[in-house]
Amino acid sequence: xxxxxxxxxxxxxxxxxxxxxxxxxxxxxxxxxxxxxxxxxxxxxxxxxxxxxxxxxxxxxxxxxxxxxxxxxxxxxxxxxxxxxxxxxxxxxxxxxxxxxxxxxxxxxxxxxxxxxxxxxxxxxxxxxxxxxxxxxxxxxxxxxxxxxxxxxxxxxxxxxxxxxxxxxxxxxxxxxxxxxxxxxxxxxxxxxxxxxxxxxxxxxxxxxxxxxxxxxxxxxxxxxxxxxxxxxxxxxxxxxxxxxxxxxxxxxxxxxxxxxxxxxxxxxxxxxxxxxxxxxxxxxxxxxxxxxxxxxxxxxxxxxxxxxxxxxxxxxxxxxxxxxxxxxxxxxxxxxxxxxxxxxxxxxxxxxxxxxxxxxxxxxxxxxxxxxxxxxxxxxxxxxxxxxxxxxxxxxxxxxxxxxxxxxxxxxxxxxxxxxxxxxx
Amino acid sequence: xxxxxxxxxxxxxxxxxxxxxxxxxxxxxxxxxxxxxxxxxxxxxxxxxxxxxxxxxxxxxxxxxxxxxxxxxxxxxxxxxxxxxxxxxxxxxxxxxxxxxxxxxxxxxxxxxxxxxxxxxxxxxxxxxxxxxxxxxxxxxxxxxxxxxxxxxxxxxxxxxxxxxxxxxxxxxxxxxxxxxxxxxxxxxxxxxxxxxxxxxxxxxxxxxxxxxxxxxxxxxxxxxxxxxxxxxxxxxxxxxxxxxxxxxxxxxxxxxxxxxxxxxxxxxxxxxxxxxxxxxxxxxxxxxxxxxxxxxxxxxxxxxxxxxxxxxxxxxxxxxxxxxxxxxxxxxxxxxxxxxxxxxxxxxxxxxxxxxxxxxxxxxxxxxxxxxxxxxxxxxxxxxxxxxxxxxxxxxxxxxxxxxxxxxxxxxxxxxxxxxxxxxxxxxxxxxxxxxxxxxxxxxxxxxxxxxxxxxxxxxxxxxxxxxxxxxxxxxxxxxxxxxxxxxxxxxxxxxxxxxxxxxxxxxxxxxxxxxxxxxxxxxxxxxxxxxxxxxxxxxxxxxxxxxxxxxxx
Ligand SMILES: [Zn+2]
Numbered sequence: 001x002x003x004x005x006x007x008x009x010x011x012x013x014x015x016x017x018x019x020x021x022x023x024x025x026x027x028x029x030x031x032x033x034x035x036x037x038x039x040x041x042x043x044x045x046x047x048x049x050x051x052x053x054x055x056x057x058x059x060x061x062x063x064x065x066x067x068x069x070x071x072x073x074x075x076x077x078x079x080x081x082x083x084x085x086x087x088x089x090x091x092x093x094x095x096x097x098x099x100x101x102x103x104x105x106x107x108x109x110x111x112x113x114x115x116x117x118x119x120x121x122x123x124x125x126x127x128x129x130x131x132x133x134x135x136x137x138x139x140x141x142x143x144x145x146x147x148x149x150x151x152x153x154x155x156x157x158x159x160x161x162x163x164x165x166x167x168x169x170x171x172x173x174x175x176x177x178x179x180x181x182x183x184x185x186x187x188x189x190x191x192x193x194x195x196x197x198x199x200x201x202x203x204x205x206x207x208x209x210x211x212x213x214x215x216x217x218x219x220x221x222x223x224x225x226x227x228x229x230x231x232x233x234x235x236x237x238x239x240x241x242x243x244x245x246x247x248x249x250x251x252x253x254x255x256x257x258x259x260x261x262x263x264x265x266x267x268x269x270x271x272x273x274x275x276x277x278x279x280x281x282x283x284x285x286x287x288x289x290x291x292x293x294x295x296x297x298x299x300x301x302x303x304x305x306x307x308x309x310x311x312x313x314x315x316x317x318x319x320x321x322x323x324x325x326x327x328x329x330x331x332x333x334x335x336x337x338x339x340x341x342x343x344x345x346x347x348x349x350x351x352x353x354x355x356x357x358x359x360x361x362x363x364x365x366x367x368x369x370x371x372x373x374x375x376x377x378x379x380x381x382x383x384x385x386x387x388x389x390x391x392x393x394x395x396x397x398x399x400x401x402x403x404x405x406x407x408x409x410x411x412x413x414x415x416x417x418x419x420x421x422x423x424x425x426x
Numbered sequence: 427x428x429x430x431x432x433x434x435x436x437x438x439x440x441x442x443x444x445x446x447x448x449x450x451x452x453x454x455x456x457x458x459x460x461x462x463x464x465x466x467x468x469x470x471x472x473x474x475x476x477x478x479x480x481x482x483x484x485x486x487x488x489x490x491x492x493x494x495x496x497x498x499x500x501x502x503x504x505x506x507x508x509x510x511x512x513x514x515x516x517x518x519x520x521x522x523x524x525x526x527x528x529x530x531x532x533x534x535x536x537x538x539x540x541x542x543x544x545x546x547x548x549x550x551x552x553x554x555x556x557x558x559x560x561x562x563x564x565x566x567x568x569x570x571x572x573x574x575x576x577x578x579x580x581x582x583x584x585x586x587x588x589x590x591x592x593x594x595x596x597x598x599x600x601x602x603x604x605x606x607x608x609x610x611x612x613x614x615x616x617x618x619x620x621x622x623x624x625x626x627x628x629x630x631x632x633x634x635x636x637x638x639x640x641x642x643x644x645x646x647x648x649x650x651x652x653x654x655x656x657x658x659x660x661x662x663x664x665x666x667x668x669x670x671x672x673x674x675x676x677x678x679x680x681x682x683x684x685x686x687x688x689x690x691x692x693x694x695x696x697x698x699x700x701x702x703x704x705x706x707x708x709x710x711x712x713x714x715x716x717x718x719x720x721x722x723x724x725x726x727x728x729x730x731x732x733x734x735x736x737x738x739x740x741x742x743x744x745x746x747x748x749x750x751x752x753x754x755x756x757x758x759x760x761x762x763x764x765x766x767x768x769x770x771x772x773x774x775x776x777x778x779x780x781x782x783x784x785x786x787x788x789x790x791x792x793x794x795x796x797x798x799x800x801x802x803x804x805x806x807x808x809x810x811x812x813x814x815x816x817x818x819x820x821x822x823x824x825x826x827x828x829x830x831x832x833x834x835x836x837x838x839x840x841x842x843x844x845x846x847x848x849x850x851x852x853x854x855x856x857x858x859x860x861x862x863x864x865x866x867x868x869x870x871x872x873x874x875x876x877x878x879x880x881x882x883x884x885x886x887x888x889x890x891x892x893x894x895x896x897x898x899x900x901x902x903x904x905x906x907x908x909x910x911x912x913x914x915x916x917x918x919x920x921x922x923x924x925x926x927x928x929x930x931x932x933x934x935x936x937x938x939x940x941x942x943x944x945x946x947x948x949x950x951x952x953x954x955x956x957x958x959x960x961x962x963x964x965x966x967x968x969x970x971x972x973x974x975x976x977x978x979x980x981x
Binding site: 012014020022023024092093096100103104121124125126127128129130131132133134135136138139140161162166167168169170249250277280283284286300301304305306307308309310315317318319320321322390392396397398399400401414426 | 489491494495497498499500501504505508509510511513516517518519523524525526527528547549550552553556557560576580618619620621633744747750753754755756757758759760761762763768946947948949950951953954958961964965
């Protein structure tokens with residue numbers, strides 16, 4: 001986070017756009033133009049380099065002052081019987097303000113990545129899990145199993161930083177690390193070792209993954225399997241993987257719940273998590289749920305500490321009412337249950353609200369365009385570019401500081417949501 | 427603006443005041459002398475009331491990763507205690523793992539004005555402080571956890587001198603915004619990552635060849651030599667293991683007179699006698715505490731009912747996971763720094779083991795002579811939620827209530843304990859020591875826990891009720907920094923307390939090696955690990971209070 005005088009070069013900058021929140025980026029800032037100079041990838045470049053367009057809020061497409069837009073949003077919420085504060089892609093302070101506003105306006109809170117997040121949260125709430133974090137993986141993993149996910153698309157630097165790093169603190173021979181894909185095959189070569197060793201790939205259709213992981217768990221537990229194939233994978237190959245897991249000193253099983261889009265994927269994640277617990281009777285093994293892009297790990301953390309419950313919590317009755325099914329904002333919108341939607345999206349201009357006839361207030365990153373102009377649009381700055389902030393990494397243990405890199409004059413999500421709260425009558 | 431609190435019966439052990447009647451004057455959040463001109467702006471009549479400083483919880487899990495996991499994983503527990511929004515208060519939830527807002531309100535409503543998170547993983551410090559930053563009214567702070575972090579163990583394996591370790595410890599305290607250092611199952615959380623399943627006091631971590639005893643010595647010396655007032659805060663080896671009594675005694679005797687705080691000692695005071703191979707070691711433990719004046723303890727009393735255990739001790743939490751109720755748990759290895767385990771648990775009065783745990787805690791309270799060296803905790807939420815403190819106070823102050831409760835518990839456990847023969851009843855003065863003056867001294871809060879001129883006006887006023895549970899549940903008034911926040915047991919104002927820290931000096935060259943370590947092995951840069959003061963002050967609601975170091979602290 002050092003700053004050189006004229007060119008404005010920033011070092012050790014963290015990216016809030018991807019769940020591994022790499023914080024070794026070098027960023028150049030000239031006026032409002034931001035360029036990732038070092039350690040960028042497709043996700044972080046888009047995140048940092050998307051230009052600012054609007055500076056002015058709009059009501060029904062007409063430019064207005066920030067105060068007018070805030071008052072209009074407050075009026076909509078005051079009149080609303082069933083508001084939703086959705087999207088929730090922002091930093092911790094933005095989320096704090098969103099929770100305070102939801103409490104006051106009796107809204108339901110939900111995140112744009114809830115479908116993905118709940119595949120994990122439902123497991124956490126039902127049976128729990130044993131999991132690890134990125135630095136542990138970087139130093140300890142000897143067998144990495146990637147389940148149902150092509151992780152390099154959303155986490156381009158995962159292998160570079162956590163698997164094929166130069167050295168381990170514990171003198172491990174990095175080249176001996178093994179990578180196995182179960183389910184989806186990798187789309188690129190990120191998982192291939194520097195020496196050219198390719199990952200082992202056992203592919204099956206998503207639809208067969210529940211059965212495949214159940215058989216793997218049974219094999220880990222020494223059960224006899226009659227079938228020779230499951231989902232197109234030879235049971236002998238799964239038996240070998242089960243043996244590898246038992247022999248490994250520190251295996252890590254990772255999945256990106258965002259790519260596990262089949263029905264009831266949470267039950268497959270649960271089977272994996274129970275298998276990991278069972279492996280720990282003799283050796284060490286851990287899960288690594290990958291997620292957390294655009295601040296989605298921050299959402300359930302802040303929501304949990306402020307209300308006790310993760311998102312999909314309604315304040316309609318004056319107290320937190322958690323229901324991961326009934327308070328799914330997409331379903332609520334589709335069923336016409338929502339009379340005002342406040343959509344918070346301060347990281348990614350392409351993440352706009354779902355189309356609906358519901359009056360909508362967008363607190364969105366400048367540069368956002370709409371097929372359907374929202375009733376209110378308030379362009380805001382990006383946490384980690386236009387204002388300081390904090391975001392949780394996907395593994396949840398680490399919250400990284402985000403720096404203010406330029407002076408665009410755009411308000412923060414916190415500023416706007418707090419102003420709306422203040423503008424509402426008590 | 428001077429407020430006079432008139433005629434209360436004062437219990438202020440820091441000044442040796444045991445129930446004397448006198449007035450207190452408050453100006454700008456501080457206790458001041460009586461104005462020479464006699465002019466006051468406001469007066470509160472406290473005649474007939476009991477007056478103490480605001481209570482201080484020196485060990486309560488109120489902020490950070492593990493307690494937030496507990497919150498997320500226990501919707502069924504919250505559902506029974508959801509809290510509605512009022513004009514003054516945000517909505518939230520209570521019971522075992524309350525929301526931050528509700529926790530602050532409920533502490534204040536009980537007359538508590540400070541709480542200290544005892545297990546801040548350095549790598550998770552930012553989260554811990556963000557959660558405490560959303561905890562209203564009470565002051566807060568925390569102890570940074572070391573002892574299973576690879577950086578310390580590498581230094582010890584390389585035989586670095588004490589000076590180097592002191593520098594590292596001071597650096598950690600500064601950059602995690604802590605007020606002390608805690609060690610949890612010394613080296614054991616680390617050993618579990620290498621698949622070791624137990625680590626006794628002299629057993630070696632198999633990678634580093636370092637023992638818990640060595641870790642305790644190094645850290646206890648560092649804390650002492652840096653002048654950090656709070657002694658090394660120790661969650662010992664073998665938590666919950668029948669027979670751990672021997673290790674606990676050895677830990678206390680073996681620290682060679684250095685100041686050391688043994689936390690939730692109840693969980694470390696078990697013998698193996700009797701048919702159940704589980705017995706009370708409280709008498710031996712109390713005898714050792716009474717003899718070793720360098721030792722302080724908090725009890726970690728269990729009370730019956732549903733709760734959740736949340737601990738940095740991954741090794742022991744995993745071992746305890748088969749007892750989870752409801753049947754779910756989380757264990758985590760964290761960032762070559764530490765770990766955590768979250769296991770919901772229900773203490774049952776008809777369980778022999780749980781009943782005896784209850785008795786062991788109370789035996790310890792009653793057999794440790796010096797109330798300045800023993801502290802009232804349930805290790806919230808591990809033994810019970812903090813909201814049960816008034817009940818616990820009644821158990822300590824009221825022998826017949828205690829024995830009536832005892833007589834309803836598992837009959838074999840009753841036979842295994844001599845609790846019924848202990849006649850001691852804590853006095854109001856004892857309670858004021860344990861929960862105020864002693865706690866402030868232990869944590870290192872110069873301006874809290876007492877009612878002397880210059881102290882912060884954190885003041886709790888009770889009606890003297892023979893039912894001590896009722897009395898301590900609903901104070902008449904609570905003042906926080908001079909503002910009346912509770913009246914007749916109800917919250918009337920929401921304020922935001924400060925965060926207490928210490929800032930021991932260190933040689934900045936310590937960062938040369940640390941930076942290399944972060945660059946080579948970590949997934950976060952050293953510069954991003956460090957928490958700035960601004961992050962606590964945040965949106966203007968938080969503030970930092972730097973407490974003084976002990977004299978003779980050498981750096
Ligand atoms: Zn504790």
